[in-house]
Structure formats: structure tokens, C-alpha cells
Amino acid sequence: MNILGIKCSGHDTGAALITDRSGRLEISAISEARLNRRKHSYTYPLLSIQYVMARFGIESLEELDLICIDKHGELWPQRGSQFGRLAAKNRRTNEYDFDARFNYLIEQSIRFPKERVKYVNHVDAHAASCYHVSGFSEAAILTLEGGTGFYIGKGTDIQVIDRTGYGGDEYRDGKITHGTEVSWPRHYWNTSNLYDLITRKLGLDKFAAGKTMALAAFRDRFTVHDYLQIPKDRHQGFFTDYRQLILRLGREVRDFIPTSKATRDTELLEQYWVNIAREAQDALEQDVLYMAGLAGKKSGLRNLCLAGGVALSCVTNRKILDLGIFDNVYVQPAASDEGIPLGCALWGYYDIKGGTSVTKMEHAYLGTPYNASDVPAILSKWGLQGRRVAPKEIARMLSEGKIFGRIAGGSEYGPRALGNRSILADPRIPNMLEIVNTQIKHRERFRPFAPSCQADKQDRYFDLPCPSPFMLMACSVTEEAKPQIPAVIHVDGSSRVQSVTPAQNSAYYELIGEFGQITGVYTLLNTSFNDDGEPIVENFEDALLSFVRTGLHCLYIEDHLVERPSQAQCEKLKAELAPAIKSRVERSYSAAVAAFCDPARFDQFSRELEKSTLSDLFLSLSQYVRKAKSMHLHEQVPGALGRGIRITINRVGEVARHSHSAAAMYAATASMLCVDLVWRFKKALRV
Numbered sequence: 001m002n003i004l005g006i007k008c009s010g011h012d013t014g015a016a017l018i019t020d021r022s023g024r025l026e027i028s029a030i031s032e033a034r035l036n037r038r039k040h041s042y043t044y045p046l047l048s049i050q051y052v053m054a055r056f057g058i059e060s061l062e063e064l065d066l067i068c069i070d071k072h073g074e075l076w077p078q079r080g081s082q083f084g085r086l087a088a089k090n091r092r093t094n095e096y097d098f099d100a101r102f103n104y105l106i107e108q109s110i111r112f113p114k115e116r117v118k119y120v121n122h123v124d125a126h127a128a129s130c131y132h133v134s135g136f137s138e139a140a141i142l143t144l145e146g147g148t149g150f151y152i153g154k155g156t157d158i159q160v161i162d163r164t165g166y167g168g169d170e171y172r173d174g175k176i177t178h179g180t181e182v183s184w185p186r187h188y189w190n191t192s193n194l195y196d197l198i199t200r201k202l203g204l205d206k207f208a209a210g211k212t213m214a215l216a217a218f219r220d221r222f223t224v225h226d227y228l229q230i231p232k233d234r235h236q237g238f239f240t241d242y243r244q245l246i247l248r249l250g251r252e253v254r255d256f257i258p259t260s261k262a263t264r265d266t267e268l269l270e271q272y273w274v275n276i277a278r279e280a281q282d283a284l285e286q287d288v289l290y291m292a293g294l295a296g297k298k299s300g301l302r303n304l305c306l307a308g309g310v311a312l313s314c315v316t317n318r319k320i321l322d323l324g325i326f327d328n329v330y331v332q333p334a335a336s337d338e339g340i341p342l343g344c345a346l347w348g349y350y351d352i353k354g355g356t357s358v359t360k361m362e363h364a365y366l367g368t369p370y371n372a373s374d375v376p377a378i379l380s381k382w383g384l385q386g387r388r389v390a391p392k393e394i395a396r397m398l399s400e401g402k403i404f405g406r407i408a409g410g411s412e413y414g415p416r417a418l419g420n421r422s423i424l425a426d427p428r429i430p431n432m433l434e435i436v437n438t439q440i441k442h443r444e445r446f447r448p449f450a451p452s453c454q455a456d457k458q459d460r461y462f463d464l465p466c467p468s469p470f471m472l473m474a475c476s477v478t479e480e481a482k483p484q485i486p487a488v489i490h491v492d493g494s495s496r497v498q499s500v501t502p503a504q505n506s507a508y509y510e511l512i513g514e515f516g517q518i519t520g521v522y523t524l525l526n527t528s529f530n531d532d533g534e535p536i537v538e539n540f541e542d543a544l545l546s547f548v549r550t551g552l553h554c555l556y557i558e559d560h561l562v563e564r565p566s567q568a569q570c571e572k573l574k575a576e577l578a579p580a581i582k583s584r585v586e587r588s589y590s591a592a593v594a595a596f597c598d599p600a601r602f603d604q605f606s607r608e609l610e611k612s613t614l615s616d617l618f619l620s621l622s623q624y625v626r627k628a629k630s631m632h633l634h635e636q637v638p639g640a641l642g643r644g645i646r647i648t649i650n651r652v653g654e655v656a657r658h659s660h661s662a663a664a665m666y667a668a669t670a671s672m673l674c675v676d677l678v679w680r681f682k683k684a685l686r687v
């Protein structure tokens with residue numbers, strides 16, 4: 001069987017393909033951002049689909065037995081598009097690369113064999129993305145992110161026990177308690193929503209939860225003061241609803257406004273901001289530990305699988321392990337939405353198709369390796385000098401303080417670079433953290449770097465009772481090792497080690513070993529190979545551009561060493577490579593559209609988007625309904641209205657969105673429609 005999983009709606013789109021043709025389960029997976037070079041891409045994942053199919057020599061969509069699509073929201077009533085015809089007509093975009101028109105046209109014209117397309121609930125996809133590759137024969141499964149889920153996995157079956165989020169059917173103790181067939185979908189605001197609110201209050205990007213965690217670690221530098229007043233008695237069931245708390249904190253917590261971009265990170269290191277980051281971190285940890293405790297009690301199992309964005313919190317993961325209620329905790333490296341395509345494919349394989357082959361994700365290198373023999377030609381094309389070197393020479397240069405970008409083999413799935421798309425440096429140099437943060441990656445000075453260590457020597461440096469292949473488990477550094485690896489110890493004494501075995505990545509293991517032979521320290525500083533605001537590099541040309549954009553000293557490309565060219569040559573390369581890559585991406589999309597889409601349907605829907613029809617009126621009305629349902633306090637409702645009226649409007653919106661009573665829901669929705677129409681009318685008059 002060949003099963004394709006895709007996430008095509010929302011952020012971090014991508015594709016994963018699993019096949020059991022060889023008798024064992026093989027996986028190829030990638031995020032669209034890696035291929036189109038737009039971070040957290042919202043674009044329909046055509047390039048990813050092409051990439052994962054090519055890995056297994058699949059040329060036609062007809063060869064796919066099943067296509068599983070992430071259903072991020074189970075909207076009622078069902079709509080004919082995940083993107084919306086009106087949004088496509090209005091060419092709606094957002095701050096990332098979301099292009100509703102392009103996505104809509106692809107969705108309507110892609111030649112998927114429709115009878116083989118199935119939708120997978122988003123929370124379920126997270127659960128599947130972890131359990132089915134954990135290698136466990138049974139486990140409790142927790143999905144922790146915007147949605148919340150608790151499952152029990154036995155063999156190749158996953159049973160939903162508790163689930164809520166994204167408007168899907170709500171489950172409690174294995175039974176549907178709030179079905180979307182008969183009522184409006186609802187969505188709890190949970191601990192990750194609270195964490196996201198505080199992240200936004202800190203002036204950070206919505207995907208920057210890790211920075212909040214890094215800031216919270218500065219807690220010992222400041223007097224403890226609780227500003228958020230998070231109720232201590234809030235845990236009464238598996239789901240905790242933070243709606244009222246989030247609304248209150250949205251009003252009460254100040255927004256961080258830096259005096260300048262250059263001092264943003266130092267200004268955040270103040271008592272108020274560190275304290276609210278600490279409170280958010282503590283609340284998250286308390287909630288996750290509480291839920292892990294319930295999962296242990298309800299399942300009676302000793303294995304735990306964690307998925308969802310919260311599972312990227314290595315500090316929390318370690319605390320779960322330390323609870324002692326689970327012997328093993330497994331987190332799949334693409335725990336956040338980047339892993340949804342894999343989850344969809346796995347859910348399709350086991351839960352829809354009844355597949356029986358099993359696998360364990362021992363490493364994260366699910367990308368397709370590029371041809372190492374192409375390196376000399378690529379270097380020559382861009383006027384760069386390179387030479388083949390042995391790992392020993394790279395290790396020597398690292399030990400002399402040189403900072404490398406390394407690209408080799410297949411890329412890592414998920415947000416962590418694990419050696420194949422990594423920036424590497426000597427962890428013994430105390431100010432290496434500051435150098436790499438400011439001169440190389442142009443990012444906040446308070447953010448730490450992680451170490452990669454040979455797995456069989458990790459006990460020498462780290463207090464960690466298990467392997468950590470995906471850098472998702474926090475640990476402390478042993479007293480003896482502290483002076484040896486100062487650049488990879490966070491301010492609170494913690495570290496987030498990647499343990500490397502020869503089976504996972506023999507070349508990287510060897511490089512760390514060579515560095516150890518020279519220095520006596522079998523550990524390297526490892527961070528992702530990208531500049532600030534850029535996705536991790538995928539292919540050789542991406543690596544060349546990132547190399548000249550950042551302040552990297554050297555590039556280690558497969559088995560070739562490239563030393564930094566002159567500043568003038570770097571500037572020339574930057575000016576030439578960036579447009580060349582952009583044009584390559586555009587050509588790739590054109591080719592993918594030609595390969596996968598029906599041109600007649602593409603043209604037909606393009607023309608229809610240019611026309612106004614009666615159905616648009618109904619679509620407009622349904623858009624109003626959706627708007628009413630999604631009104632939140634923090635949104636800017638008519639500026640001319642007073643605060644009290646705004647609050648009232650938002651309260652009405654809350655009723656419209658979440659009421660259990662149909663009468664109240666319709667009345668509130670009608671009120672919202674009136675307000676929205678008045679607002680539009682006033683706006684039109686102003687124009």
C-alpha cells in the first residue's frame with residue numbers, strides 16, 4: 001500500500017508518504033517550508049507531495065491507495081473547500097505566505113482519486129504521528145496543543161478516550177459527549193492557548209513558544225512575583241477551560257513594546273517579563289503533569305507517547321519522566337503541526353486500511369539525500385572553492401574555534417536539526433553562545449544552544465537516564481562537565497542534549513568522535529542551519545545562501561570543505577543566489593501544477609472566481625456566521641465603540657460560538673450579523 005498524508009490548511013503544510021511494498025514500513029516526509037523557503041508555509045504542499053512520491057518512484061497520484069487530509073476544523077455545516085471560495089475570490093492573505101486563491105484552485109483541480117480521499121481529525125493525527133512510530137506495543141497517548149486528546153494504543157489500534165479541540169466531536173471516557181452532527185462545534189481554550197497568549201504579550205511571534213521557555217529559565221535572577229494569578233484549584237477533569245482566564249489576562253497583562261529592535265532581547269530580561277514567562281511555564285508544567293498523571297491512572301500503562309506542540313517543551317517532558325509513573329516517554333521529533341502529514345498517513349494506514357507492518361522511528365532523517373557527487377559542480381557553478389576532507393580535519397578546525405554549517409544526507413523531519421542540517425561549534429568556548437546568537441544566527445541573546453553527544457558517552461556530561469535522540473528531553477550537566485561545555489548550558493544549569501548513535505547517523509557520530517579525540521570532549525554545539533526568519537536549509541544551494549548570509553566561517557557540504565570567501569564575493573553570491581532560488585521555487589510550482597492538476601478545472605475555477613453569483617451572497621452570510629463565531633475579545637471591533645460595548649459584543653460572540661442552546665446560539669449569531677453589517681455600513685460611509 002502507498003498512503004499519502006497531507007496538511008494543506010493552516011501553517012506548516014507538508015506531505016508524508018508511507019509504503020509497505022518492500023514488506024516493511026518505509027516513510028518519506030517533509031514540510032513545504034523546506035522546499036519553498038517560506039517559514040511555517042501555508043501554501044498547498046504540492047512540492048512536498050512531489051518530493052515524497054519521488055522518493056519511492058511513484059509517478060502518478062493514481063498509484064496512491066489512500067490520501068489522508070488533515071481536517072483542522074470540523075466545521076458545521078460542511079463546506080466544499082478548506083480555504084473558502086469567498087476567501088479565494090478576495091485573494092485573502094495573511095502575514096505568512098497564505099494565498100487563499102492559489103490553495104483553493106489547487107484543491108479544486110488536483111487529480112486526487114476522490115473516492116480514495118479521507119479526512120483525519122487533527123488531534124487524532126497528532127496521536128497517530130507519535131504512537132505508530134514509537135515501537136511500543138501498548139501505550140498511553142497524550143496530544144497537547146490547541147486541541148487536547150488522551151488515547152490508548154494497543155497493537156496497531158488507537159482508541160480515543162478523551163478529546164476536544166478544533167470543533168471536532170468531543171469525547172469523554174471513550175464516549176462522544178458533544179457531537180458536531182447535532183450541534184455547533186466548540187473548542188476549549190487550554191493550557192497551550194494560555195502559553196500562546198503570554199508569548200504574544202512578550203512581543204514574540206506566534207510560533208515562538210520556545211523563546212518563552214528560554215526566558216522563563218532566568219527566574220532566579222529576579223524577585224518572584226505572581227502577576228497572572230492562575231487559579232491553583234483549576235484541575236477538575238481532563239479538560240481545563242481557560243477561556244475566562246485568557247480573556248482576563250488579555251486585558252490585564254501589558255504588551256511588551258521594546259524601545260528599539262536592537263535591544264528587544266535585553267529589555268525582555270526584566271522582572272515583569274521574566275515573571276510572566278515563569279508563571280506561564282509553571283502553569284503549563286502543572287497542567288501537563290496533571291494530565292500525564294491522569295493518563296497513567298486511567299490507562300494503567302507504563303509507556304507514554306506525547307504529541308502536539310507542547311511536546312516540544314523538553315523541560316516538561318523531563319518532568320513527566322521524573323514523575324516515575326511511566327518507564328518510557330516517547331516524543332516523535334515532528335511533534336508540532338509539522339508532523340501532521342505523517343500522522344494522517346499513519347492513521348490512514350492502520351485505522352482506515354488495517355495495515356499490519358510496523359516500524360519504529362529510530363532517527364529523524366526522513367528527507368531524501370542529495371547526490372554527494374554533485375557537490376563539485378554546484379560549487380563551481382557559484383564560483384566557490386571546495387576540497388574533499390576527512391572528518392578529522394573538520395574536527396580540528398572546530399577545535400580551533402571555527403563555526404561550521406553542515407549539510408549531509410537526508411534532512412530531519414520536524415523543527416530540530418540533528419546533525420544533517422546543523423550549525424556546529426566548539427562547546428568549550430564560553431562566549432560561543434553569544435557569538436553564534438548574535439553574529440551567526442542573528443537571534444535573541446537569551447536563547448540557549450543544545451549539545452550533540454555520542455550516546456555511549458552521554459553519562460560523562462549529562463544527568464539523563466535515557467537516550468535523547470531528538471533533543472526533546474532536558475537534563476542537567478554534571479559538575480565535572482560544567483567547565484568543559486559552558487556554551488551549551490542554559491542559565492538555569494539545564495541542557496537539551498541530542499544523543500547520537502552510529503546506527504542513527506554514523507557520519508555525525510564519527511565527527512563528534514574525532515572532535516573528542518582532539519579535545520577530550522565528545523560533544524558539539526548544535527543548532528539549526530538557517531538564518532533568523534529562514535527555514536532550515538534543505539538542499540545544497542539553500543545551504544550556500546545561508547552560508548553567505550550568516551557569519552559562518554566554513555561550510556561542510558557532504559564530504560567537502562568550503563572556507564568563507566571574501567566579503568565582496570559573499571555579497572555577490574547573496575545577490576545572485578536569492579533570486580535564483582526564488583525563481584527555482586516558482587518554476588517548481590508551475591511544474592507541479594502541470595503534473596498534478598487538471599488544467600481545464602483549474603481554468604474553469606479561475607474564471608468562476610472572477611464572477612459574482614447568487615451563491616456568493618449565501619457564502620457571504622455564512623462568512624458572517626463564521627465571523628460571529630470567532631469573535632474574540634482581543635479583536636479590534638469598531639474602534640468608535642466604547643470598551644463596554646466591545647466587551648458586550650464579544651460576549652455575544654462567545655454565546656454564538658459555544659452555546660449549547662440552539663435558540664441562544666441563533667439569537668446571538670443574528671445579533672453579531674447586525675453588528676457586523678452596521679460596522680461594514682459605517683466603514684463604507686467613511687470611505
Ligand SMILES: [Fe+2]
Pocket residue numbers: 122126145146308309336337
Ligand atoms: Fe496541531
